[in-house]
Amino acid sequence: MAKTDVKVLGAWPSPFVMRPRIALNLKSVEYEFLEETFGSKSPLLLQSNPVYKKIPVLIHQDKPICESLIIVQYVDEVWASGPSLLPSDPYDQALARFWAAYIDDKQWFPSVRGIALPQGEEGKAELMVQVFEGLALLEDAFDKCSQGKAFFGGDKIGYVDIALGSFLGWLKATEKMNNVKLLDETKNPNLVGWAERFCSHDAVREVMPETDKLVEFAKMLRARFKAPAS
Amino acid sequence: MAEEVKVFGVWGSPFSCRVKIALKIKGIEYEYIEEDLQNKSSLLLKYNPVHKKIPVLLHNGKPIVESLLIIEYIDETWKDNPLLPQDPHERAQARFWAKFVDEKCLPSLWKACWAEEVERETAMGEAWKNLELFERELEGKRFFGGEAIGLVDIAAIRIAFWINVAQEAIGVEILNKEKFFILWNWIDELLGCSIIKENLPPREKLSAYYRTRAAAAKGSK
Numbered sequence: 001m002a003k004t005d006v007k008v009l010g011a012w013p014s015p016f017v018m019r020p021r022i023a024l025n026l027k028s029v030e031y032e033f034l035e036e037t038f039g040s041k042s043p044l045l046l047q048s049n050p051v052y053k054k055i056p057v058l059i060h061q062d063k064p065i066c067e068s069l070i071i072v073q074y075v076d077e078v079w080a081s082g083p084s085l086l087p088s089d090p091y092d093q094a095l096a097r098f099w100a101a102y103i104d105d106k107q108w109f110p111s112v113r114g115i116a117l118p119q120g121e122e123g124k125a126e127l128m129v130q131v132f133e134g135l136a137l138l139e140d141a142f143d144k145c146s147q148g149k150a151f152f153g154g155d156k157i158g159y160v161d162i163a164l165g166s167f168l169g170w171l172k173a174t175e176k177m178n179n180v181k182l183l184d185e186t187k188n189p190n191l192v193g194w195a196e197r198f199c200s201h202d203a204v205r206e207v208m209p210e211t212d213k214l215v216e217f218a219k220m221l222r223a224r225f226k227a228p229a230s
Numbered sequence: 231m232a233e234e235v236k237v238f239g240v241w242g243s244p245f246s247c248r249v250k251i252a253l254k255i256k257g258i259e260y261e262y263i264e265e266d267l268q269n270k271s272s273l274l275l276k277y278n279p280v281h282k283k284i285p286v287l288l289h290n291g292k293p294i295v296e297s298l299l300i301i302e303y304i305d306e307t308w309k310d311n312p313l314l315p316q317d318p319h320e321r322a323q324a325r326f327w328a329k330f331v332d333e334k335c336l337p338s339l340w341k342a343c344w345a346e347e348v349e350r351e352t353a354m355g356e357a358w359k360n361l362e363l364f365e366r367e368l369e370g371k372r373f374f375g376g377e378a379i380g381l382v383d384i385a386a387i388r389i390a391f392w393i394n395v396a397q398e399a400i401g402v403e404i405l406n407k408e409k410f411f412i413l414w415n416w417i418d419e420l421l422g423c424s425i426i427k428e429n430l431p432p433r434e435k436l437s438a439y440y441r442t443r444a445a446a447a448k449g450s451k
Contacts, residue, residue, distance in 0.1 A: 074318050
């Protein structure tokens with residue numbers, strides 16, 4: 001195996017871990033993927049991310065970088081000769097960062113994840129409303145960012161594509177487990193088309209977990225949390 | 231061509247303060263518009279329809295929102311007196327610590343400030359852990375940004391001034407002077423800069439606000 005000074009610490013089900021992997025793939029950068037064992041944190045992880053103790057961590061030339069979107073920006077800046085992930089215009093850059101922050105910080109994904117957790121019908125209905133509202137905003141954002149092209153980033157996958165696209169696996173798993181349709185061709189035609197293009201892209205395919213595998217994983221998690229404390 | 235720069239903010243907000251400081255460091259003239267959060271202007275709702283919040287930076291008619299994103303925009307647009315380092319690893323570190331200030335550090339500091347007697351010890355412990363982590367990043371530097379004020383310093387104005395004023399008004403000591411003497415050196419340096427001083431809200435006004443809140447909290451028991 002080729003020696004590489006780029007390592008990604010992560011786990012296959014995590015959407016956040018997908019992000020640096022997609023970014024590195026887009027830049028054609030070889031890296032070593034170090035899979036964390038579920039339920040425990042390796043000494044390397046604890047040493048590399050003492051503040052949050054979370055994955056993903058990128059280790060480049062023995063220096064750790066943490067927080068998935070910060071890692072993506074780092075990859076973009078270090079391997080600047082590869083295709084750019086962020087737009088060059090400061091305003092478009094700010095817009096891209098805004099939407100990525102919206103996706104992460106503003107309840108959207110937690111709402112998706114919340115639907116999968118056991119709860120009453122009322123709670124679920126409320127979360128679904130939040131998810132749909134978010135999707136409506138993102139459908140609109142796609143129009144503005146893509147300017148008629150294939151991705152939020154234009155012709156190629158960019159920062160917002162990576163931020164949102166990394167959640168598609170879990171979105172599909174949630175749909176399957178709950179027998180609901182969250183991404184709908186009638187309501188979100190832009191996003192449905194985009195999702196297909198994103199998932200079938202070379203840089204994404206190998207790191208996007210299969211829906212069925214995620215469903216299995218979610219069932220395992222649910223069983224674990226239901227199990228009586230020993 | 232004349233640049234049109236406007237900032238929508240609120241007098242007591244650390245977030246609009248961040249934007250004002252960044253613009254001042256870059257030497258950019260701007261028009262400041264004070265918002266009433268109980269009665270948000272139609273302009274604010276137009277420029278920030280998603281979050282409906284301040285601050286908003288309006289540059290030649292285009293709105294940018296979220297204070298840390300605004301600072302990055304300012305840094306990309308006006309190149310003098312850089313606020314972020316050039317080196318990608320150092321930039322990543324700056325972004326990491328600025329995010330840490332908002333996502334981990336401040337919530338724990340506020341929790342400790344407002345904690346009831348029963349929870350205070352735990353809350354204080356958590357707050358101190360975060361301050362220790364943060365203080366370590368100073369590493370003998372004058373500012374988090376090195377010799378000059380940078381993104382992390384501007385982000386952490388919330389600690390240097392807001393927590394500082396609040397703890398005094400409420401009567402707690404989260405930012406303990408003996409324990410965090412390195413951080414306090416930085417606070418004194420930062421608040422001693424005229425660019426910072428001129429853009430902070432009046433201390434007495436902010437203190438009165440926290441005193442009122444503290445009294446209301448006690449009264450409601």
